Amino acid sequence: VKCIGILTSGGDAPGMNAAIRAVTRAAIYNGLQVKGIYRGYKGLVTGEIKEFKSQNVSNIIQLGGTILKTARCKEFTTPEGRQLAYDNMKKEGIDALVVIGGDGSLTGARIFAQEFDIPCIGLPGTIDNDLYGTDTTIGYDTALNTILDAVDKIRDTATSHERLFFVEVMGRDAGFLALNGAIASGAEAAIIPEFSTEVDQLEEFIKNGFRKSKNSSIVLVAESELTGGAMHYAERVKNEYPQYDVRVTILGHLQRGGSPTAHDRILASRLGAAAIDAIMEDQRNVMIGIEHDEIVYVPFSKAIKNDKPIKRDLVTVLKELSI
Ligand code: ATP
Numbered sequence: 401v402k403c404i405g406i407l408t409s410g411g412d413a414p415g416m417n418a419a420i421r422a423v424t425r426a427a428i429y430n431g432l433q434v435k436g437i438y439r440g441y442k443g444l445v446t447g448e449i450k451e452f453k454s455q456n457v458s459n460i461i462q463l464g465g466t467i468l469k470t471a472r473c474k475e476f477t478t479p480e481g482r483q484l485a486y487d488n489m490k491k492e493g494i495d496a497l498v499v500i501g502g503d504g505s506l507t508g509a510r511i512f513a514q515e516f517d518i519p520c521i522g523l524p525g526t527i528d529n530d531l532y533g534t535d536t537t538i539g540y541d542t543a544l545n546t547i548l549d550a551v552d553k554i555r556d557t558a559t560s561h562e563r564l565f566f567v568e569v570m571g572r573d574a575g576f577l578a579l580n581g582a583i584a585s586g587a588e589a590a591i592i593p594e595f596s597t598e599v600d601q602l603e604e605f606i607k608n609g610f611r612k613s614k615n616s617s618i619v620l621v622a623e624s625e626l627t628g629g630a631m632h633y634a635e636r637v638k639n640e641y642p643q644y645d646v647r648v649t650i651l652g653h654l655q656r657g658g659s660p661t662a663h664d665r666i667l668a669s670r671l672g673a674a675a676i677d678a679i680m681e682d683q684r685n686v687m688i689g690i691e692h693d694e695i696v697y698v699p700f701s702k703a704i705k706n707d708k709p710i711k712r713d714l715v716t717v718l719k720e721l722s723i
Contacts, residue, residue, distance in 0.1 A: 401519065401679055403433040405449065405494035408466040409440030409473075409505035412656055413527045413539025415664035416466040419500050421457040422672025423523075428454055430676055435494055439469045440501070441476035441508055444485040449492050461665055464542075464658045470501075476508055479515070486516045495519075498675050500538070502526035503704050506687055510700035519684035521675045522700060523668075527656060530574035532706035533698030534689025538671065541663040543570065543655045544581055550651055551585035551618060558616035561645065564637065568630035568650040571622045577655075578622040579714050587618040588722045591633065593626035594710045602633055606641070608719065623650075670695065 406423050408416045420436070427434045436456065438448040460467055475481030489497070499509040500523040513520040524531040527543035547569055558565045567587075571577040575592025582590035589605040605619060621630040634648045660668070667690065674688045674695045686697040 401432065401496045403435060403493050404496045404498055404676075404679060405435045405437050405444070405489060405492070406452070406468070406498045407437040407440050407443065407500070408468045408470045408525065409499060409501035409508070410470065411502060411526060412466050412470050413525045413537070414464040414542035414656070414658055415538040415660040415668040416470075416500055416525050417457075417460040417463045418660055418665045418668035419523055419525060419538055419672045420466065420468060421461055422669045423498050423675050424452050424457045425454060426673040426676035430680055432676070432679075433493075435492055436468055439471040439473075440505070441473040441481075441485060442471045444488055445473060445475050445481050447488045447491070449488065449494075461669075462659050464656075464660065466500075476512075482512055482515060485512065486518070489518070496521070496679050498523065498679075500525040502528065503531060506531070506700055507704050510685065510704065513685045513700075519679060519682075520700075521678050521683070522687035522703065523671050523675055524687060524689060524703070527570060527577065528572050528574050529576040530572060530708055531687065531689070531703050532708045533687065533691070533696065533703045535691055536667065538664055538668045539656075539660070540576065541667070542658055542661045543577060544584065545661055546655050546658055547577060547581040547620075547651065548585050550649075550654070551581065551587060551620070554649055555585070555616070555618060558618055558647075562615045563645045563647050564617045564619070566619050566621050566630035566634050566646070566648050568621050568623050568648070570651070570655050571624065573624045573626060574708065575622045575710055578620040579710060579718065582620040583714060583718050583721070585618070585620075586721075587620050588614070589617075589619045590718060591619060591621045591627050592710065593622050593624040595715075596624075596626040601627075602636060608722075
């Protein structure tokens, strides 16, 4: 491998810039040429590609978003689109690809690597923390801290007015942001997709003592279709328990922005450097993850296909501490 291409794809996440910087600098350090591909797979299909030197990634470690931009690209999901992408790679002399993104982006990388003989290395870049084989993903810690900041503020007004707040957080079909956000913010409960078919989480919350000893309550709800979202629960409470003063806050896209935390910057730097190590070791078609503070190579098939389990003891902790 002489030249690598790097792109960010799917939903953006704080720390993607730190990862771009790490991959670029580690590659140059190891004597490789680097090309930045703009707007995810779209830039690969249309040839929006530019050589990256060390200075191109100066002064970005602290920035949210991604300087490479990101996009969702329909064309890349077709064989014709991927052929165009491959042709552009060859034209640019790119012989390995580093993809920073979530499960969709890594699925694309996996299919692309199977069709053409190109080493693809993935970095887990998503606030959702929903990739299997890594303890955490780039952006997750920052999003979690953003949620805490918001919930702390909501708590002030919830207490003053003695209200029940349903706060909707992101996470797709994973409840990591909702559950850990609830523990860290001292919320009374979390409604998460992992348990949507097991129990009526709202009934449990009401039964477990809502308002027995409190003058406000905050419940974090994961945005997933499996939970139905915060509005759904607010409506239910309004119908079934009209005595409660219920409000809804949907945190939305503010969860994706902001300067990455120290944790996300260090994670992105380590994973980015490890992506280049993997390429130098002739690894291919793996996601770089971190487990017990050690770098691990996770085959794409494993990272994408498996549902990442959420720790049950977290649910117990939340329940015990919200009495
Ligand atoms: P996030 O989880 O943060 O939203 P993501 O990476 O899962 O990020 P997606 O929109 O699912 O985001 O995927 C990003 C891009 O990856 C798609 O727009 C598409 O170009 C490519 N992609 C996704 N699935 C496939 C697939 N099955 N085949 C080829 N390309 C795919």
